[in-house]
Amino acid sequence: MDLVVVKFGGTSVGDGSRIKKAAQSVVNEYMKGSRVVVVVSAVNKTTDELIGLSDEAIGASLTDKQKAEIMAMGELTSARLFSATIESLGVKSEFIDPYSELWPIQTDSNYLEAKIDFNTTRKKTEGILQLVNQGVIPVICGFLGQGPSGEITTLGRGGSDITAFLIGHCLDANEVIIVTDVDGVMSTDPNKIEEAQLLEEISVEELRDLATHGAQVLHPHALKYKDPLITAKIINFEHGDLSSKGTRILGPYEGEMLKCVTLYKNPISLIAIVGEAMVKTPGLIAKLSGSLADSDINIFGISAGQNSITAFVDKTDSNKAYHLLHKVVIESDVLSSLSLGRDTAMITFVSPDIIDTPGIISEVTEPLRKNEINIVEIISSQTAIVLFVDWEDGEKARELINEVLE
Incomplete structure (x- = not known):
């Protein structure tokens, strides 16, 4: 029988009728012959209300331990409600919270942003699997963990999503289903653009980048x-x-795979274009990049300043790109000159943790400074840091950054 892990977000259990509807969908799946594990969030806005009450009543003297225990009340309640609703529909269920002997998710002692002990958690999920194989539907509190001394910890905002995929991974489930208040992932926010379309599928990498940049999915x-x-x-x-x-x-x-350091195989050439009031000229970057796109020349990056734009292209395309961009420069009233720079090595450090790691750029660049490796250019986003160094320093720089990662 297939094993399905289903996570219900706060909106999907926002009131009694929604809880019953959600529980009925689980029972229907169970009746088809599937084994089902439920992960449930707190009822919509409950956690925010609990935090608000705590701040109002206690204020700054509220400890992290107390805050975690208070925040947990939302999931403790919704798990009990959901499990009881399943049983009212004629199927045996059991709620699993951090006070239960079967509680699986083990963490460190950080109360509000706990890190998961994956190996211990995987062992602890054996009890959940036994329960499922007995025909029982476990309802597990999302968002919560259990520290080394049995204390309640939390996994941070969005932690119920983490719980669902973690449990699915540890149980070797066939499918993880995230039930929320949207039809799926849209081409953009439908509240902002009515023509937004539902995507039938999306890759892990694309979804990770969307979520990292603010998409509430x-x-x-x-x-x-x-x-x-x-x-x-x-x-x-x-x-x-x-x-x-x-x-x-x-x-x-x-x-x-999504946390790695790579060195591009070929040298990268830097073409610098300068001019006056460039930053105030609409469409300038489009003209520059468009002239290269028309000749099938790939741009690995663009860096824009007040009076300069730098384009990064493969060395094999650099001479052609240089001449094409020169035509744009001489036809422009804003641009004045360009130069073809030295050969550089492009090193890309990709990690979903970049946005949540203060000082990560200094950690990555410090070993290069100590080894007197000059950084020609640096481009960063919420999920990647791209460094350009002299070509002869490329491999050494990659090794030093890898040591930081390790």
Whole structure:
């Protein structure tokens, strides 16, 4: 029998009728012959209300331990409600919270941003599997963990998504279903653009980047536990049907695959274009990049300043690109000159943790400074840092950055 892990977000259990509808969808799936494990969030806005009450009543003297225990009340309540609703529909269920002997998710002692002990957690999920194989539907509190001394910890905002993928991974589930208040992943925010379209599928990498840059669909850290053998999808609770299509999440998160340092195989040439008031000229970058695109020349990056723009191209294309960009310069009233720079090595450091790691750029660049490796250019985003160094220093720089990663 297939094993399905289903996570219900706060909106999907926002009131009694929604809880009953969600529980019925689980029972329907169970009746089809599937083994089902439920992960449930706190009822919509409960956690925010609990935090607000705590701040108002206690203020700054509230300890992290107390805050974690208070915040946990939302999930403790919703798990009990959900489990009881399943049983009212005629199927045996059991809620699992950090006070239960079967509680699986083990963490360090950080109360509010706990790190998961994956190996211990995997062993502890054996008890959940035994329960499932007995025909019982476990309802597990999302967002919560258990520290080394049995204390309640939390996994941070969006932690219920982490719980679902983590449990799915540890149980070798066939599928993880995220039930939320949208039909799936859209081409953009439908509240801002009415023409937004539902995506039938999206890769782990694309979804991670969307979530990291603010899309309120799925917690980006949850995708660390996306097993390559497990299918996953996001569906709308309104359908009341776990077989709804929604958006499929494709591909694995294979350990360090999304946390790596790579050195591009060829030298990268830098072409610097200078001029006056460039930053105030609309469409300037489009003209420059368009002239290269028309000749099928790939741009590895663009760096823009007040009076200069630097384009990064493969050395094999650099002479052609140089001449093409020169034509744009002499035809422009804003641009004045350009130069073809030295050969550089392009090193890319990719990690979903970049956005949540203060000082990570200094950590990556400090060993280069100590080894007198000059950084020609640096470009960063919320998930990647791209460094350009002299070509002869490329391999050494990659090794030094890898040591930081390790």
